[in-house]
Amino acid sequence: MPEIRVTPLGAGQDVGRSCILVSIAGKNVMLDCGMHMGFNDDRRFPDFSYITRNGRLTDFLDCVIISHFHLDHCGALPYFSEMVGYDGPIYMTHPTQAICPILLEDYRKIAVDKKGEANFFTSQMIKDCMKKVVAVHLHQTVQVDDELEIKAYYAGHVLGAAMFQIKVGSESVVYTGDYNMTPDRHLGAAWIDKCRPNLLITESTYATTIRDSKRCRERDFLKKVHEAVERGGKVLIPVFALGRAQELCILLETFWERMNLKAPIYFSTGLTEKANHYYKLFITWTNQKIRKTFVQRNMFEFKHIKAFDRAFADNPGPMVIMPGYCVQGTVGHKILSGQRKLEMEGRQVLEVKMQVEYMSFSAHADAKGIMQLVGQAEPESVLLVHGEAKKMEFLKQKIEQEFRVNCYMPANGETVTLPTSPSIPVGISLGLLKREMAQGLLPDAKKPRLLHGTLIMKDSNFRLVSSEQALKELGLAEHQLRFTCRVHLHDPRKEQETAMRVYSHLKSVLKDHCVQHLPDGSVTVESILIQAAAHSEDPGTKVLLVSWTYQDEELGSYLTSLLKKGLPQASS
């Protein structure tokens, strides 16, 4: 039985360490290869030993697909390819390929430099890993091999983020990665065509949330920043340098210009600067507005925002705005959870005097967006990943109710198996087609039509031909199959007379058919043959032997039932 199997090694009822294994029509694909921010040991990476118990990973996996450059989707990639030993192809979009090494280098820096970890992947490994990448364009169908093809769709979320359709023959799976269904200041909205996949694997970070209007959130953010600055204070926004940083930079830049504000805005040098470089480079991946105005003014060349120099650092001031999630084990997490005293090195305790605001600017689809995408793609089933179990449960019910499709939410390590009914292409012979055409019916792609013929399976090919052609091709003689039935009639007359009575009766009843009485005494109606014989034990009874071919099955059945009722009395 053909089936699609999906096993999340990470992101199953969980956020972080995205890694989903998909088996489709005998092909094995790994979707994302992320790390978990919350762990500093082996648990940070998916447990790849579960992929295959026997044999090498490179032989088992046909390809790895990375949806976007965030570390929870690509952070384990150099480990997987250079330390675990996967040596096959890795697919991602061009911007992802360009930005991924920056993020991976940054991750390496944190692990090796800040946390002093040994045995971590090296810069050389990151480079070697990136050299295995095959970059893809949006909407380009890429043949991984003769059977497996993939296609990327725009996902919003961050620069270069893509949803991927994985297709083998007529079976397909769509993996969304992280996506955003509403355009923001620098990126467009995710979009996919009505590809009707067998399965849609969608993220569900905001499975139960309907996000408040983005405008409100932005207004609120700007108001808070403005107030703090007006009071002579400073605002610190520790934002992830790629993605949200650019969004907030554009927001602040526009506001500063509109309000004619003079207070300086700085961003930290290094990573953000590099990120801006790539945003300029891949301008086609941004939203329409930015693309349109690009010639007159590149939105990523900020007037008011300057690179931060360490020399400016003094006391950061009275407000910190956290525009995203902070994992446990960080100062950010402590501040966000409202701890007002922080223990630092040497038992030194720092008091948190500043105002702390949490304003999420992360670009995920909310519940409405997820439903919208399901509606857009029209999948046969849906599978939720990258979210919390409880919230997924709610969304699952909603999807099942609204779209009448099965929705799954496997935990990490759990396998979901979906039976599929693959459609197999069949070639049709010209002769058969001509015969159909001769009947005056032109083929119509939208109207399925019943066609009789003989299916020949040869050399892994299927062909439908006329029976005559099949016999000729296969060198076979025709057999005739006849159905037979015995009908007992109470009639003491001779057999010939009984046959004559039958003939007269049928002639009167079946006016549209050709009823014949043959010289040997038998009666025919089309292919149906009726012969009358004496009963061996009861001379008052005659036996009618009825036989017919399968083509006249309906008529045959009708005739037998007619004869079983007996012959009309009047004629006797």
Next chain:
Amino acid sequence: MDPECSQLLPALCAVLADPRQPVADDTCLEKLLDWFKTITKAGSSLLLLQENPCLVELLCHVLKPQDLSSRVLSFSLRLAGVFAAQEDCFQYLQQGELLPRLFGEPGPLGGAAWTAPSVRSGWIQGLRSLAQHPSALHFLADCGAVDTIFSLQGDSSLFVASAAGQLLVHILGLSMQGLAEGHPSLQAGDWPVCAQKIVGHIEESLHSTAVPQITQALNVLTTTFGHCHDPWTQVLWVRLSPLVGSLLEKDPVPAAHSLVDLLLSVARSPGLSSSSCGLWETLAQTLNHLSPTQAGPLALGILKLQDCPQVLRAQAFVILLQPLACVLKATGQDPGPSDVLDSATGDSLTVDALLSSKAACVGLLCRTLAHLELLQPLPQRPCPWPQEPLLGAAVTLLQLCRGSASPASDVGRHLCALLLGCVRVQRAALDFLGTLSQETGPQELVTEVFAVLLEYLRSPDSSPTVLKKAFQATFRWLLSSPKTPGCCDLEPHALLVLRELLPVLQKRLCSPCWEVRDSGLEFLTQMTRHWGGQAGFRHALLASEVPKLTEQLLRDPESYVRASAVTVMGQLSSQGLHVTPVSPEHPGGQQKSLLVELLHILSTDSEGFPRRAVMQVFTQWLRDHHADVAGDTEQFMARVLQVASQDLDWEVRAQGLELALVFLEQTLGQFHSHCPYAVTPPVAAPAGPLAQALQPLCRVRLFEFAFRALFDCDRPVAQKSCDLLLFLRAKTASSSGSLQESRSGPDVASVEAALQRWQAGDQGQPLGDLEPEVVLAVLRSVDLEGLRGALAEGSDHMEKSPQSLLQDMLATVGVLGENEADCY
């Protein structure tokens, strides 16, 4: 446990037990469990529970019917297991009947929570921790846990199913530990109850017709024999081997992969392989019964065994070689005089497998090539090794993939059609070909090897990954070319190849793909490293455009390529293969010297990789007394250190310290220790007075660089600087007697003040020229050992502490609703 943690624990337990309080994320629970594991490893669990009654209360509380999160339930089961691992604590928990309620029928096992895989996983892991002593075994038997474990082997979660299998192995081992030494009886009745039950289950599973059940039984046995070599395992194998053998009578052989794993595990176990239960016969029989794809791993495993009958090894090798033998035969090549390959050619099953479909063909060939690649370097590989036919097969495969072979036979043509353009086989064959370079072959064949490699390097169809492998294989073959004894120059044939290769490399260095340009540069680096000093190579290289192109790549748009170009240029220059036409008479028209160019990259390149590469080149140049550096080393050092100290990339600054160390070594004399960071008493004191020796270091401002680096915001830089200064202090300690220290002088005070400012994070003004006396005084006054100790801690060690974890978990209560789980 710290008193602070003890204080926080009751509140945390209360939060965990409260279903209205969601737990922030399960990483916190994992970390909490890690902490309890550390505590119980170091001390008594019983004492811990007695001192912190809230823990038992938590375990009791989770049993109450309520809507508790599955995470907390799973955590509690695992926690109970950790505590009960110590027998006295187990008894303590048993008194309250807590364990049966947690792990028995009345617990989560029978409830709705059981549907959550995390709870089932917690249950298994809890039992795995708990099963450490005889009392635990009784408990397992009494509460019927073993039956549940049997059923969990087929769980829908891979993690649970695998853990269940592991747990059975563990319980079996534990229960057999109690048995008297020596060979236990074969009679099942003599075995402990738990063991009997498990073995009975395995036997039943092996009799089953359901493949998953057979697989589970085989996996349990594989792990058992892999981990435990006690005498009882031999008895177990004697008892079960007929059943295992009977699997071979089925067609197709069920759970073939797992069966292979089991047989190899048995063969690797010294006690089992020598036992007289026909292991070798079973292995031989299995080799015959399995399909070519399944037999490959078994054949490789057999060939890797240390002791194994020769006949079996020969049989395994034939099986392993079969696909390649078929390829040779199909392409009309004589497999050669080797008996092994000759006997491998006739197998129709392999031919069928090869030709059945493209996927099957590619899979079988890739696996075969990978197996042979693994086998080649092993000492126990078969002897004689059929080097020639294997080389022939690898070359043929590469030709088939390119379509450059034109086989006459039908099978050959079919193969050609299947393999044409197949990147997977190309990659595998190139890797294998590279491995084969460890031995050579007849000249004609080696010529063919180079021809096919050049064909790949030239082909516009070769993908970047294939090109990289082709470069690597080419280098390995050039390296293995026969050499004149005592001379490491390239032999004439290899030189011919090189002459053909350089124009190809030249073309590849201009590839629009950065991956290809980079692989080309890496290849050039390897070649220059090996043959840069050899006349033939030098001549060929200098006659080509390659050095000029490489220099142009210093300005490549891709930073990885710029970095590789820097490395190559540094090396070319070291070997005298890059000569800048410096003409002081025409300063306007001269080309920039490489040193200036590299300094420019170091100061201006926006990416870290090229700057790091420059620092590595400079360090090597300094070590090698490169002419550009030796001219005015002090000026070079002063300039490089100044630029490096400003760099935002910590690895560039760390490299700066590496460079400083080399300079230090050269200035103060040679050290006998090879590990410069090892603080060992110096054996060679500088020739002149110490102050004089330190002068150059002061002039290049090495100390200011090192002192600043001591408080660098990046830890490895500070560590490196600390080590360097400690080393210098030890070095100068023995010979500083003659030096007048000006400890109380104003200069020392100002330096110390500057250090304090730097430590506080202030950038401050440069120190200016330091006197050696001041440096020595400062060296003595700074607590370098203390600093080194502090730097040994990770930057997040405060946030990683258990106390911090407990505080964080408590602080999240109530806030969670507002800041719902988000991500990036």
